[in-house]
Amino acid sequence: MKTVRQIKGAVAYHSGMAAEESVARVYELAGRSILARRWRGTAGEVDLIAKDGAGFIFIEVKQSHSHAAAAHMVSPKQIARIFDTATEYVARAPLGMMSEMRFDVALVDGMGRVEVLENALAA
Numbered sequence: 384m385k386t387v388r389q390i391k392g393a394v395a396y397h398s399g400m401a402a403e404e405s406v407a408r409v410y411e412l413a414g415r416s417i418l419a420r421r422w423r424g425t426a427g428e429v430d431l432i433a434k435d436g437a438g439f440i441f442i443e444v445k446q447s448h449s450h451a452a453a454a455h456m457v458s459p460k461q462i463a464r465i466f467d468t469a470t471e472y473v474a475r476a477p478l479g480m481m482s483e484m485r486f487d488v489a490l491v492d493g494m495g496r497v498e499v500l501e502n503a504l505a506a
Contacts, residue, residue: 426467438483
């Protein structure tokens with residue numbers, strides 16, 4: 384028999400996967416290829432990585448009951464982790480750190496609506 388904690392964890396996991404899938408579809412419909420899902424480097428994980436021409440889009444997906452609540456979930460620590468992980472990813476690309484990069488935050492509300500904040504993590 385599963386505990387309440389295990390059930391909540393499973394619901395959160397599947398909810399997060401569904402949110403990431405919705406966001407991936409938005410990018411694919413806009414003509415971008417999804418190169419990686421939950422790409423893990425030594426610094427951490429990036430939810431989605433998309434190809435945009437010769438550049439890359441690193442996408443942090445946040446889900447909550449509203450887009451505003453989801454946006455408040457992005458912490459300075461997470462931003463630093465995403466930048467470090469992206470640096471590790473592009474180091475393997477042909478242009479390395481000369482690659483074009485953009486950092487988006489994709490917000491998913493309780494109704495499944497997606498709002499993409501392009502270049503939301505610009506330094």
